[in-house]
Amino acid sequence: MKIALVYLPFWPTYSPPLGLAYISSVLQRQGHEVKIFDKNIEFSKNIKCENIDPWSDNVLNKNSQRSFFNETTQPLLKKEILSFIKELVSEGYDAVGFSVTELSYYTTQYMSSLIKKLFPSILIMWGGPHVTAKNDLILADSEAGIFDVAFEAEAEETIQEFFNALKENKPYYSILGLICNHPENKKFIKKKRPSINYKELPFPDFRDYPLNLYKVKQLPIMMSRGCVATCSFCTEFLTWKSYRIRTAQDVVEEIKNHIENYQIDNFIFCDSLINGNHEQLEKLADGLENVACTWTAFCRVDERLTKNLLRKMFKAGCTELLIGFESDSQKVLDLMNKGTKIAQNQRVLEDAASIGIKVHGLFLVGFPGEEDHDFNKTLKFIHKNKDKFYVISIGNSLTLPPQSVVGMLPKKFNILIGENGEALLDNEGEWTSVDGSITPLIRKQRLNKLRNYLNSMKLNWVPQQYVERNSLQKLSLSIYHLFLKLFYTIKL
Numbered sequence: 332m333k334i335a336l337v338y339l340p341f342w343p344t345y346s347p348p349l350g351l352a353y354i355s356s357v358l359q360r361q362g363h364e365v366k367i368f369d370k371n372i373e374f375s376k377n378i379k380c381e382n383i384d385p386w387s388d389n390v391l392n393k394n395s396q397r398s399f400f401n402e403t404t405q406p407l408l409k410k411e412i413l414s415f416i417k418e419l420v421s422e423g424y425d426a427v428g429f430s431v432t433e434l435s436y437y438t439t440q441y442m443s444s445l446i447k448k449l450f451p452s453i454l455i456m457w458g459g460p461h462v463t464a465k466n467d468l469i470l471a472d473s474e475a476g477i478f479d480v481a482f483e484a485e486a487e488e489t490i491q492e493f494f495n496a497l498k499e500n501k502p503y504y505s506i507l508g509l510i511c512n513h514p515e516n517k518k519f520i521k522k523k524r525p526s527i528n529y530k531e532l533p534f535p536d537f538r539d540y541p542l543n544l545y546k547v548k549q550l551p552i553m554m555s556r557g558c559v560a561t562c563s564f565c566t567e568f569l570t571w572k573s574y575r576i577r578t579a580q581d582v583v584e585e586i587k588n589h590i591e592n593y594q595i596d597n598f599i600f601c602d603s604l605i606n607g608n609h610e611q612l613e614k615l616a617d618g619l620e621n622v623a624c625t626w627t628a629f630c631r632v633d634e635r636l637t638k639n640l641l642r643k644m645f646k647a648g649c650t651e652l653l654i655g656f657e658s659d660s661q662k663v664l665d666l667m668n669k670g671t672k673i674a675q676n677q678r679v680l681e682d683a684a685s686i687g688i689k690v691h692g693l694f695l696v697g698f699p700g701e702e703d704h705d706f707n708k709t710l711k712f713i714h715k716n717k718d719k720f721y722v723i724s725i726g727n728s729l730t731l732p733p734q735s736v737v738g739m740l741p742k743k744f745n746i747l748i749g750e751n752g753e754a755l756l757d758n759e760g761e762w763t764s765v766d767g768s769i770t771p772l773i774r775k776q777r778l779n780k781l782r783n784y785l786n787s788m789k790l791n792w793v794p795q796q797y798v799e800r801n802s803l804q805k806l807s808l809s810i811y812h813l814f815l816k817l818f819y820t821i822k823l
C-alpha cells in the first residue's frame with residue numbers, strides 16, 4: 332500500500348516529532364511505501380499571517396478551541412489543505428494516517444472530512460494522544476465517518492496487524508488497540524491493548540522530515556517507555572502502562588545511525604525519565620563516551636544517580652537534565668508519593684551543577700496538603716541554590732488530570748467532592764481542599780509569590796507564556812511536563 336503519514340498544524344516547531352518516525356519504520360519493514368508529511372512545520376513557513384501568528388507561543392494554545400479554528404485558523408489553512416489533498420490524490424496514496432493532538436484536532440477533523448467527501452475510497456487513519464485521551468470526541472467522529480480506523484496509545488503493533496488483516500482479507504475489528512465502527516452492525520469498537528514490545532521496534536526514520544526547517548537542530552530519542560515511579564499528580568506511568576527499556580547498546584547504535592544519516596549530533600531523550608534503570612543508564616554513558624554528541628533528558632532524584640554516574644553522563648554529552656524536585660517539604664513529597672527525600676534533592680542538585688550539567692528544576696506549587704510553611708521551605712530551597720539552577724519550571728495552578736491518581740481519588744487527597752464522588756470544581760475548573768487549606772486563591776497567591784521571587788533573583792523560569800491565561804487555557808505542571816514530552820513523542 333502507498334501510505335501518507337501526516338502531521339497537521341498546530342504544534343511547536345522546535346524539532347521533529349518522534350511518533351510518526353516510528354510508525355513509518357514499522358510500515359516500511361512490512362513492505363509498504365510510506366512518506367511522512369510534516370505539514371505543521373511546512374505551513375508555518377509558507378503561510379503568511381498578517382494579523383496573528385497561530386504558531387507563536389502566546390497564540391498556539393488557542394488552537395484547541397473550535398471557535399478559534401473556525402474564525403482564524405481554517406481560513407488561513409483552507410487553500411493549503413486543499414492543495415495538499417490534490418497532491419496526495421495525484422501521487423496515488425491509498426491511505427492517509429494523521430497524528431492527532433489537542434492542538435491539531437480541528438485541523439485534522441477538517442482535512443479528514445474533506446478527503447472523505449471528495450475521495451471516499453482513501454483510507455483515513457487517526458492516532459496520537461488525543462485519540463487515546465478523548466473517547467467522547469472520537470466516538471462522535473467515528474460515527475460521523477470522519478475516519479475509518481483509529482489506533483489507541485502505542486500504535487506500532489496495532490497498525491501492522493491492521494494492514495496484515497487487510498492484506499489477507501480478514502476481519503480487523505477484533506484487533507487490540509483498534510478503534511472503529513463495526514463494518515456491518517456499525518457498533519463502536521474500542522479494545523485496549525497491553526504495552527507493546529518496545530525493544531523490537533526498528534530505529535525511527537526521520538528522512539522525510541525537513542530537518543533544516545526546525546528551530547532546534549535536535550532529534551528526539553527514547554530509551555524507555557513508562558515510568559518506575561507512581562507520583563500521584565502524574566499521568567506518565569498510567570499512559571505508558573508498564574516500564575520497558577531498550578538496551579543501552581541499541582540506543583548507542585541508534586544515535587550513531589542518526590548522526591551518520593542526518594548529520595545531527597544533538598538529542599533529547601523524551602523518556603518519562605532517563606534513570607528508570609541505572610545500570611542501563613551507566614552503560615549508555617559508557618557507550619556514548621567516545622561518540623561526539625550532546626543530549627538532554629528528564630530524570631528523577633534517586634540515590635543511585637550518584638556523582639560518579641552524573642560525571643559519566645556529562646562526559647557522554649549530557650548537557651542538561653530536567654529534574655522533578657517538586658517541593659522541599661518532605662511531607663508534600665510523601666503526599667505526592669514522590670518516593671524521594673529532600674536531602675536527596677539537595678545532593679543530586681549539587682552534584683549535577685558542580686559537574687557542569689545544566690539543571691532545569693521542575694516544581695509543583697499548591698499540591699493538596701501543602702501549607703504556607705511547606706511552600707516557604709521550597710522558596711528557601713530555590714533561594715539557597717539559585718546559582719545551581721539553569722532554569723526553573725513552575726507550571727501553573729494544579730489542575731486534576733482525570734487519569735492521575737489525585738484526579739481519580741480526590742477524596743483521598745482531602746479535596747471537596749460532589750455527589751458523584753468526583754472533585755467539586757468551580758466555574759473555572761478549580762478545586763478546593765475540604766478544610767480550606769488550599770483554595771484557588773491560595774494557589775494563585777503562591778504562584779505569584781514564586782514568580783516574583785524568581786524574578787527578584789533574576790532566575791530564568793518557564794512557562795512564562797502560560798501565565799496570564801483563563802482557566803480553560805492554563806496548564807498544570809503535570810500537564811506542562813506532559814506537553815514537553817508529547818511534543819517529542821507524538822504517536823500516530
Ligand code: SF4
Nearest residue numbers: 558560562565567603
Ligand atoms: S513525575 Fe516523573 S518520576 Fe513521577 S511518575 Fe511522572 S514521570 Fe515518573
